[in-house]
Amino acid sequence: MTALTPVIGIVGAGQLARMTVQAAISLSVPVRVLAARPDDGAALVWPHVEIGSPDSLEALRHFAAGCDILTFDHELVDPEHLRALEGEGRCLRPSAAAQRYAQDKGYQRERFATLGLPVPQHRLVRDAADITSFAAEHGWPVVAKATRGGYDGRGVWLLDGSLAARELAERCADSGVSLLAERFLPIEMELAVLLARRPGGECAVYPVVQTVQADGICHEVIAPAPVDAEVAAEAERLALAVAEATGVTGILAVELFLAEGHLWLNEIATRPHNSGHFSIEGAATSQFQNHLRAVLDWPLGTTTLTAPAVAMANVLGNPAGTDLAATLPAALTVPGVRVHLYGKEPRPGRKIGHVTALGAEVEETRARALRAATILAGKEPA
Amino acid sequence: MTALTPVIGIVGAGQLARMTVQAAISLSVPVRVLAARPDDGAALVWPHVEIGSPDSLEALRHFAAGCDILTFDHELVDPEHLRALEGEGRCLRPSAAAQRYAQDKGYQRERFATLGLPVPQHRLVRDAADITSFAAEHGWPVVAKATRGGYDGRGVWLLDGSLAARELAERCADSGVSLLAERFLPIEMELAVLLARRPGGECAVYPVVQTVQADGICHEVIAPAPVDAEVAAEAERLALAVAEATGVTGILAVELFLAEGHLWLNEIATRPHNSGHFSIEGAATSQFQNHLRAVLDWPLGTTTLTAPAVAMANVLGNPAGTDLAATLPAALTVPGVRVHLYGKEPRPGRKIGHVTALGAEVEETRARALRAATILAGKEPA
Numbered sequence: 001m002t003a004l005t006p007v008i009g010i011v012g013a014g015q016l017a018r019m020t021v022q023a024a025i026s027l028s029v030p031v032r033v034l035a036a037r038p039d040d041g042a043a044l045v046w047p048h049v050e051i052g053s054p055d056s057l058e059a060l061r062h063f064a065a066g067c068d069i070l071t072f073d074h075e076l077v078d079p080e081h082l083r084a085l086e087g088e089g090r091c092l093r094p095s096a097a098a099q100r101y102a103q104d105k106g107y108q109r110e111r112f113a114t115l116g117l118p119v120p121q122h123r124l125v126r127d128a129a130d131i132t133s134f135a136a137e138h139g140w141p142v143v144a145k146a147t148r149g150g151y152d153g154r155g156v157w158l159l160d161g162s163l164a165a166r167e168l169a170e171r172c173a174d175s176g177v178s179l180l181a182e183r184f185l186p187i188e189m190e191l192a193v194l195l196a197r198r199p200g201g202e203c204a205v206y207p208v209v210q211t212v213q214a215d216g217i218c219h220e221v222i223a224p225a226p227v228d229a230e231v232a233a234e235a236e237r238l239a240l241a242v243a244e245a246t247g248v249t250g251i252l253a254v255e256l257f258l259a260e261g262h263l264w265l266n267e268i269a270t271r272p273h274n275s276g277h278f279s280i281e282g283a284a285t286s287q288f289q290n291h292l293r294a295v296l297d298w299p300l301g302t303t304t305l306t307a308p309a310v311a312m313a314n315v316l317g318n319p320a321g322t323d324l325a326a327t328l329p330a331a332l333t334v335p336g337v338r339v340h341l342y343g344k345e346p347r348p349g350r351k352i353g354h355v356t357a358l359g360a361e362v363e364e365t366r367a368r369a370l371r372a373a374t375i376l377a378g379k380e381p382a
Numbered sequence: 383m384t385a386l387t388p389v390i391g392i393v394g395a396g397q398l399a400r401m402t403v404q405a406a407i408s409l410s411v412p413v414r415v416l417a418a419r420p421d422d423g424a425a426l427v428w429p430h431v432e433i434g435s436p437d438s439l440e441a442l443r444h445f446a447a448g449c450d451i452l453t454f455d456h457e458l459v460d461p462e463h464l465r466a467l468e469g470e471g472r473c474l475r476p477s478a479a480a481q482r483y484a485q486d487k488g489y490q491r492e493r494f495a496t497l498g499l500p501v502p503q504h505r506l507v508r509d510a511a512d513i514t515s516f517a518a519e520h521g522w523p524v525v526a527k528a529t530r531g532g533y534d535g536r537g538v539w540l541l542d543g544s545l546a547a548r549e550l551a552e553r554c555a556d557s558g559v560s561l562l563a564e565r566f567l568p569i570e571m572e573l574a575v576l577l578a579r580r581p582g583g584e585c586a587v588y589p590v591v592q593t594v595q596a597d598g599i600c601h602e603v604i605a606p607a608p609v610d611a612e613v614a615a616e617a618e619r620l621a622l623a624v625a626e627a628t629g630v631t632g633i634l635a636v637e638l639f640l641a642e643g644h645l646w647l648n649e650i651a652t653r654p655h656n657s658g659h660f661s662i663e664g665a666a667t668s669q670f671q672n673h674l675r676a677v678l679d680w681p682l683g684t685t686t687l688t689a690p691a692v693a694m695a696n697v698l699g700n701p702a703g704t705d706l707a708a709t710l711p712a713a714l715t716v717p718g719v720r721v722h723l724y725g726k727e728p729r730p731g732r733k734i735g736h737v738t739a740l741g742a743e744v745e746e747t748r749a750r751a752l753r754a755a756t757i758l759a760g761k762e763p764a
Contacts, residue, residue: 004707018407025404025427027710028723028735045407047429281663281688284718284740298711302718306663306688306740325386328409329680336666336684341410353410358666358688 012073013040023288192275193239282310307358313373322346394455395422405670574657575621664692689740695755704728
């Protein structure tokens with residue numbers, strides 16, 4: 001069948017690619033991976049790897065020549081390169097146009113606002129005076145975001161006044177970073193909706209989840225989110241609107257704020273996403289398998305939960321050091337937890353794995369996932 | 383962590399090794415595979431592969447030199463080679479002594495009978511006269527089994543009289559096959575119990591399952607088996623007794639007959655087994671992950687089912703030909719099924735994959751698994 005099923009090329013070889021190739025084994029889907037380094041997470045566990053920089057158009061071209069469809073582990077490939085590949089007839093799923101929504105926050109905010117989607121009040125700002133003028137209208141604090149390249153809390157700043165605005169604006173001017181100012185929202189809860197979308201527009205939407213963040217990094221995901229049916233339905237409606245607006249193929253993750261009594265669009269990702277890792281065991285079809293199915297334009301898989309409560313906890317490298325060879329067997333003593341390690345050096349604060357638990361009741365389930373993640377990170381004895 | 387976690391070497395690269403390396407990704411366990419051919423199922427999806435024949439002691443020695451623990455995809459390695467490797471200080475899990483129970487049915491029957499375990503009446507036979515004499519005591523038909531090398535119905539014959547006995551005895555004498563004669567049992571149901579056992583003897587037992595066979599090949603597995611609690615408890619007791627008797631490390635599969643009102647030991651496998659494939663999604667810990675954990679002497683994972691009913695159906699190559707690139711997308715339209723393909727050429731009758739379904743009720747769940755497996759095999763349109 002490898003002769004007939006299209007060859008999928010994944011640009012980037014981090015944990016998302018690693019979990020995607022793991023899913024590809026079950027369906028015997030031919031996958032190739034472009035890895036920047038031979039010790040990238042996916043390159044450690046997959047035989048069909050090409051080493052090359054995703055920043056190099058030549059490397060991308062060489063890789064694309066051996067693939068039928070290109071898909072992506074991250075949103076960091078230069079938009080010009082993406083457009084060049086499409087211009088040369090390569091099939092990108094998601095397309096360069098869809099990825100632009102995840103790559104350029106200024107573009108995304110303007111487009112979504114035009115479409116009437118609920119984005120926080122925002123403005124592209126060039127200097128401290130712009131930020132202060134924005135604050136005069138919307139009040140301090142102001143949220144400032146790099147329009148490109150930020151993730152896991154990097155590229156987002158909370159500015160409490162004009163002094164902080166000046167410091168940030170100067171740093172950004174020096175490093176060529178463009179800024180978006182946004183009104184600060186008193187967030188009651190953070191939610192995420194994951195969906196898979198086929199090229200023709202058919203979507204399979206996962207149940208809305210709650211994400212628990214600290215310092216801009218996702219620590220926990222709880223499925224289903226503890227919100228009422230109207231909020232869940234509205235979250236799903238917004239995710240479908242974003243899918244339609246972006247024309248994404250594959251997995252789309254839409255992060256939402258619940259604030260001031262309604263939902264606001266926060267960030268989006270046009271690829272498998274941390275908020276969907278629960279789906280490996282917690283949904284009938286994992287986001288990784290559904291990404292492959294969507295990208296291949298195959299029928300999408302059922303997205304229902306496999307248990308009344310599903311909890312995912314990220315494992316972050318411990319500042320005091322994490323020795324996974326010692327902590328893993330200890331973490332496996334926690335009943336019924338599913339451990340996923342990414343093959344990464346456990347540097348402090350780095351996402352090195354996650355743990356999923358399934359259960360009948362949310363707090364007990366969450367406690368097991370957190371306990372195993374804490375033991376894994378080396379933050380407490382077994 | 384790869385420096386500290388022992389390197390597991392899997393001898394053989396079929397679908398069991400393929401699903402074991404898939405499980406190894408999640409725990410970031412370092413695994414190497416000895417494949418007879420580069421297109422073996424596991425070799426297609428794993429980068430750490432050595433090509434060599436499991437029949438060659440030199441190849442086994444070379445492979446073992448790069449591993450800390452050897453484990454096995456099948457029971458076909460020459461027992462002399464296994465003992466030689468152990469004599470040279472290699473760590474085999476399961477040991478040569480444990481594997482002998484799966485490799486030599488005559489030895490297994492004698493040992494289990496001595497221990498008082500319920501095996502069918504049997505006798506090692508050298509010629510047709512021995513078989514006829516056995517039949518005079520226990521009646522026709524007689525079940526004849528090759529003491530070594532049989533699986534999936536190969537190496538098992540049902541003899542209805544002395545003519546058939548003579549024909550078989552002559553063929554076996556010509557090819558050097560040793561035979562075991564067994565009393566024919568009027569089988570009411572076939573069951574299997576899977577367990578994982580650590581080197582120190584700690585076991586985690588999976589719920590007893592029903593296996594549905596045709597022509598000696600497993601077609602379906604239903605978990606839990608539709609038997610009363612006493613039968614289930616007795617099945618578990620027998621599996622634990624076999625585990626203790628063999629001293630197995632890793633997964634043990636014990637196949638049982640329910641006949642004449644009680645349980646009889648049929649076959650055993652000292653490795654992950656077809657009757658345990660349901661556990662990938664149908665149990666809290668898959669047999670493949672628990673095999674790795676047992677072999678590493680790590681805490682074993684929870685074995686409870688993840689749904690009230692779990693059904694697994696094997697996908698066998700269709701005599702009229704199977705084009706998986708066409709049938710796979712069609713099979714994926716069946717709601718909620720989990721498809722596993724093994725990367726094998728779909729020759730007629732060959733196990734090329736399996737499908738698992740989870741549900742609230744056994745017949746509906748079984749119907750979905752069977753329907754997807756039938757579509758996959760190319761035996762009916764979607």
